[in-house]
Amino acid sequence: xxxxxxxxxxxxxxxxxxxxxxxxxxxxxxxxxxxxxxxxxxxxxxxxxxxxxxxxxxxxxxxxxxxxxxxxxxxxxxxxxxxxxxxxxxxxxxxxxxxxxxxxxxxxxxxxxxxxxxxxxxxxxxxxxxxxxxxxxxxxxxxxxxxxxxxxxxxxxxxxxxxxxxxxxxxxxxxxxxxxxxxxxxxxxxxxxxxxxxxxxxxxxxxxxxxxxxxxxxxxxxxxxxxxxxxxxxxxxxxxxxxxxxxxxxxxxxxxxxxxxxxxxxxxxxxxxxxxxxxxxxxxxxxxxxxxx
Amino acid sequence: xxxxxxxxxxxxxxxxxxxxxxxxxxxxxxxxxxxxxxxxxxxxxxxxxxxxxxxxxxxxxxxxxxxxxxxxxxxxxxxxxxxxxxxxxxxxxxxxxxxxxxxxxxxxxxxxxxxxxxxxxxxxxxxxxxxxxxxxxxxxxxxxxxxxxxxxxxxxxxxxxxxxxxxxxxxxxxxxxxxxxxxxxxxxxxxxxxxxxxxxxxxxxxxxxxxxxxxxxxxxxxxxxxxxxxxxxxxxxxxxxxxxxxxxxxxxxxxxxxxxxxxxxxxxxxxxxxxxxxxxxxxxxxxxxxxxxxxxxxxxxxxxxxxxxxxxxxxxxxxxxxxxxxxxxxxxxxxxxxxxxxxxxxxxxxxxxxxxxxxxxxxxxxxxxxxxxxxxxxxxxxxxxxxxxxxxxxxxxxxxxxxxxxxxxxxxxxxxxxxxxxxxxxxxxxxxxx
Numbered sequence: 101x102x103x104x105x106x107x108x109x110x111x112x113x114x115x116x117x118x119x120x121x122x123x124x125x126x127x128x129x130x131x132x133x134x135x136x137x138x139x140x141x142x143x144x145x146x147x148x149x150x151x152x153x154x155x156x157x158x159x160x161x162x163x164x165x166x167x168x169x170x171x172x173x174x175x176x177x178x179x180x181x182x183x184x185x186x187x188x189x190x191x192x193x194x195x196x197x198x199x200x201x202x203x204x205x206x207x208x209x210x211x212x213x214x215x216x217x218x219x220x221x222x223x224x225x226x227x228x229x230x231x232x233x234x235x236x237x238x239x240x241x242x243x244x245x246x247x248x249x250x251x252x253x254x255x256x257x258x259x260x261x262x263x264x265x266x267x268x269x270x271x272x273x274x275x276x277x278x279x280x281x282x283x284x285x286x287x288x289x290x291x292x293x294x295x296x297x298x299x300x301x302x303x304x305x306x307x308x309x310x311x312x313x314x315x316x317x318x319x320x321x322x323x324x325x326x327x328x329x330x331x332x333x334x335x336x337x338x339x340x341x342x343x344x345x346x347x348x349x350x351x352x353x354x355x356x357x358x359x360x361x362x363x364x365x366x367x368x369x370x371x372x373x374x375x376x377x378x379x380x381x382x383x384x385x386x387x388x389x390x391x392x393x
Numbered sequence: 394x395x396x397x398x399x400x401x402x403x404x405x406x407x408x409x410x411x412x413x414x415x416x417x418x419x420x421x422x423x424x425x426x427x428x429x430x431x432x433x434x435x436x437x438x439x440x441x442x443x444x445x446x447x448x449x450x451x452x453x454x455x456x457x458x459x460x461x462x463x464x465x466x467x468x469x470x471x472x473x474x475x476x477x478x479x480x481x482x483x484x485x486x487x488x489x490x491x492x493x494x495x496x497x498x499x500x501x502x503x504x505x506x507x508x509x510x511x512x513x514x515x516x517x518x519x520x521x522x523x524x525x526x527x528x529x530x531x532x533x534x535x536x537x538x539x540x541x542x543x544x545x546x547x548x549x550x551x552x553x554x555x556x557x558x559x560x561x562x563x564x565x566x567x568x569x570x571x572x573x574x575x576x577x578x579x580x581x582x583x584x585x586x587x588x589x590x591x592x593x594x595x596x597x598x599x600x601x602x603x604x605x606x607x608x609x610x611x612x613x614x615x616x617x618x619x620x621x622x623x624x625x626x627x628x629x630x631x632x633x634x635x636x637x638x639x640x641x642x643x644x645x646x647x648x649x650x651x652x653x654x655x656x657x658x659x660x661x662x663x664x665x666x667x668x669x670x671x672x673x674x675x676x677x678x679x680x681x682x683x684x685x686x687x688x689x690x691x692x693x694x695x696x697x698x699x700x701x702x703x704x705x706x707x708x709x710x711x712x713x714x715x716x717x718x719x720x721x722x723x724x725x726x727x728x729x730x731x732x733x734x735x736x737x738x739x740x741x742x743x744x745x746x747x748x749x750x751x752x753x754x755x756x757x758x759x760x761x762x763x764x765x766x767x768x769x770x771x772x773x774x775x776x777x778x779x780x781x782x783x784x785x786x787x788x789x790x791x792x793x794x795x796x797x798x799x800x801x802x803x804x805x806x807x808x809x810x811x812x813x814x815x816x817x818x819x820x821x822x823x824x825x826x827x
Binding site for chain 1: 462465466469470472473488491492493495496498582583584637638639640641642643644647650651656779780782783786787790791793794796
């Protein structure tokens with residue numbers, strides 16, 4: 101009787117898990133395994149596949165543009181951490197103070213997040229236009245030559261331009277997450293800090309930030325993963341150019357797999373990116389945990 | 394009361410079965426194309442209506458796809474997955490349809506060209522661009538070439554005429570620049586504008602013959618004059634300010650805008666720009682000249698190509714209907730007239746329509762295509778395999794940025810072509826079923 105009940109419990113457990121498991125297997129596991137398998141083949145996307153072992157990986161390690169793409173991606177991620185996460189945090193802290201019109205600001209800051217990347221690219225493509233854009237207009241009238249340059253066509257400025265556009269779509273999202281986190285912080289600590297004579301920056305760095313640590317960890321991790329996967333904004337604004345100045349891993353994967361019909365090679369770079377992100381994320385979590393212990 | 398629901402049931406059943414009976418006789422062909430602007434959609438619908446008058450049994454289910462790149466993204470998975478449409482209108486360069494031909498997904502139309510009389514009716518360019526390993530896999534459409542368009546008012550103001558040599562062109566650029574105009578609206582954020590400038594300048598300096606050899610006869614790209622040509626357009630002219638400052642920051646549309654707003658004196662681009670001119674230019678007249686050679690004694694070589702073309706799925710159930718459809722769009726006079734007037738495009742049908750009301754620049758362009766004294770060269774990108782094509786995009790940008798020398802650019806260009814040739818991806822080494 102006991103055995104029968106146990107079997108029933110196990111079966112009912114599996115019955116409940118099975119639909120989700122099947123869904124996961126079909127839509128996540130199978131494509132992942134398929135992608136990994138593809139990286140061991142040479143394939144133009146239409147004809148027969150040829151098994152090449154680790155040749156794609158060896159080629160990727162020697163491919164200078166892969167390292168350029170990883171470097172650009174790292175820079176882009178740092179830019180988003182600064183322009184998106186840090187500014188989002190500052191705004192969240194500012195908005196927790198009671199002043200009129202807070203909700204208007206919250207909504208305004210969040211709006212870029214709900215825009216599609218195509219619209220974002222159109223907006224920033226226009227802002228950076230060296231003939232018709234508002235940035236050059238401001239630059240000319242204020243006498244700031246930097247603003248009058250064609251940012252998207254300048255190898256030194258194109259990546260910063262993308263960081264600005266990317267951060268603009270992102271800080272509102274971070275702000276909302278931090279606002280939710282700030283709703284749960286212990287307010288008495290702020291009062292205590294004030295009584296101890298701490299200024300606003302000291303309160304921010306030594307009271308607010310430590311209390312938001314788990315949320316900051318989550319947001320930073322999410323940002324790293326998201327920034328390394330960015331594609332649409334970069335593709336729409338610069339296509340990885342000029343030259344390879346804004347080539348990032350996703351645009352390079354796309355270029356190889358789709359434009360150059362080297363699907364296997366593109367898949368191998370995608371696998372390398374995934375492995376890199378797994379290691380990076382695990383390392384980051386480990387470091388944070390050690391810091392908290 | 395019970396009879397009413399029964400009556401309704403019978404009526405619904407009759408309508409359903411009747412409808413089923415009607416639709417069962419219809420043949421549905423699926424078409425993916427790139428006609429996405431309202432004018433183009435209207436034109437293609439007009440042509441479909443005419444076709445369906447001739448073939449009332451055919452229903453055409455059409456899906457427009459916005460750009461050649463997007464078409465490339467969806468076509469291969471569709472063919473591999475068995476969900477590809479019956480007919481596709483796509484870019485027909487090796488980088489686009491090469492893998493599909495190799496894998497046997499596209500119908501071999503070599504015999505159809507003969508039986509339908511396309512060899513006589515249609516321009517040879519329309520066949521040549523879709524010929525791979527001696528077999529024809531489609532019908533090239535949109536006969537295009539790359540001239541230099543110019544603002545007649547600015548030319549009159551500067552007191553200059555159409556140039557017949559590179560030094561004359563440079564003199565005009567100097568005058569235009571001194572007068573505060575952008576001499577040539579050549580921009581390259583989208584990376585593909587440089588392909589056409591490359592085709593112009595290389596054939597200007599090197600002529601057609603060595604380029605023909607490099608593309609079709611296993612020849613080298615280390616052609617005498619090619620390094621000088623790349624240096625002239627992509628280094629010297631950039632430095633001299635003949636192109637807009639920050640040209641790599643400007644998109645194709647923005648390049649058009651510089652010309653249509655009267656900021657630029659000339660616009661070196663292809664005839665595919667004409668529908669934009671028709672819509673945007675109202676206050677000045679536009680002229681065109683063929684990109685000159687270094688000396689006025691030499692005849693211009695005009696880069697030309699079919700912009701895209703119709704191909705048929707080798708596994709379609711309705712091959713004859715699909716051929717009829719393509720035949721109608723490409724070889725029917727009524728359809729040709731619609732292409733001219735409504736889409737501002739030159740169809741491959743050889744017949745001229747002198748009485749037809751069309752945009753004046755299109756008329757001029759179609760007259761140029763009919764001239765026997767003009768040497769039509771190649772839009773080199775249209776014959777370039779994927780990896781060298783990528784170098785053409787990125788490499789030329791690097792040359793303009795001063796990061797790669799013209800000599801190094803040509804060296805790598807040659808190297809990548811040799812690799813592509815070894816892999817059977819170039820026109821001269823293409824293998825089917827490889």
